Amino acid sequence: MDNLITFSITVFTGFFAITNPISNMTVFVSLTQGMDKESKRDINKRANIIAFIIVTVFVLLGKFIFELFNISIPAFKITGGILIFFIGFEMLQSKQSNVKSIKNVNIDEDIAVSPLAIPILAGPGTIVTAMNFVSNVEPVHIALVIGIFMFMSILTYLTFRLSDLIVKLVGTNVIKVIGKIMGLIIAIIGTGMVIQGIKIAFNLMS
Template sequence: MDYLNQLISVFFGFFAIMNPIANTAVFIGLTAGVEQTARVALARKSLLITLAVVVVFALLGKTIFHFFGISLPALRITGGILVFIIGYQMLHGDNSSMHSSDNQQNLDDLAVSPLAVPILAGPGTIATAMSFAAGDGYFPILSTIITFALLCVITYVCFCAGEKIINKLGDNLIKVITRLMGLILAVIGTQMFLEGAEQAIAAFKP
C-alpha cells in the first residue's frame, strides 16, 4: 500500500506541475498554422527530450548531490520554493516566467526550447524529479521514471488532440483547471519545504 501511495503521490505531483491541459493550450498556440503531421512529430520529439531530461536527473540525482555537496533537505526546501512560486502564479492566472515561451522560435528548435525546456521540464519539474527519486532503494527512482513516462504519454495524446480538446473545454474551463493545478502545486511546494525544513532541523540536533 505504501508503494501504491507513493506512485499516486508522484503521478499527481508531476501531473500538477506539468499541467497537460494548460500546456496543450500553450502547444497549440506555439504551433499555430503548423500541419497536423508536423505537429504530431513535434509533440513526440519534445516529450522524448523532456523524458530524457527527467530520467537523467532521476538517475544521477544522488551523484549530483555528492558532487556539488547538495543535501536532500536543501533540495526539498529549494524545490518547494520553486514549485510554490509556479503554483502561486498559476493560481492567480499568470504565466510563470519559468514556463515562458517565445513564438519566434524556429520550428526545428521548438521541440527543445521552449517546449521541452523550460515549459515541460522546467526547474520545478527537475527539482521534483530529483526529490522523488532521492529516497532509499531503487523503487523511488523507478516510480519516478515510470510515472513520468506515463504522464508524457498522456501529454502526447493531449498535444495530438489539442485543437479538439481546446474547442470542447473552452477558455474559461481551461483557466479554472489551471488555477486548480496552481493550488495543488502550491500545496505540494509547501509540503516539500516543510519536509526539507524538518529534515534540516533534525540534522542539526545533537
C-alpha cells in the first residue's frame, strides 16, 4: 500500500511539472484572446479531453509500441530522460517554444487540437513521462497513471477556466517563478530516468 501511495505521489508530481497548468494558462489566455466565454469553455474542454485520450492511448499501448519497434526499456528510459531533462532545462532558462509564443490566432482555427492539446498538454515530454511510469509495472500501476492524468486534465481545465482571474490576482512574475520551479523538477525527473535506464541496462538494480 505504501508503495502505491509513493508511486501515486511521484506520478502526480511528474505530470504536474510536465503539464504545468499554471504556466500554460498564460498560453491559453493568449491563444483565446478576443473570444467569448462560451468559445473559451468549449476549446478548454475539448483540448483537455483530446490530451487525455492521447496520453491514455500511449499508456495502454506502451508495451505494444515497445515490441513493435523493438525498443528496450533501458533505451527508452535513457532517451526519454535526456528529452525530459532538456525540456526542464529550457524552462529554467525561461525559453519558450514558437508554439507557446503565438500571439495572434485566427478564432475560426481549431486551436483545441493544435497547439493546445498537441503539443502543449500532450506533447512529447508528457507522453514520454506517462510511458516511463507504466514501463515494466503491474496493471494497478497503469490504472493509477491513467486516473492521475485524468485528475490532472480536470485540474488543468479548472485552471484554464479561471485563467483570466488568476493572472490578474497572481501576476505574470509569480507564474514565471513557478515555471522555473517546475522546470527544475522536470530536469530532476529526467536525470532519474537516465539513472534508472543505466542501472537496468547494466543489471545494477538493488
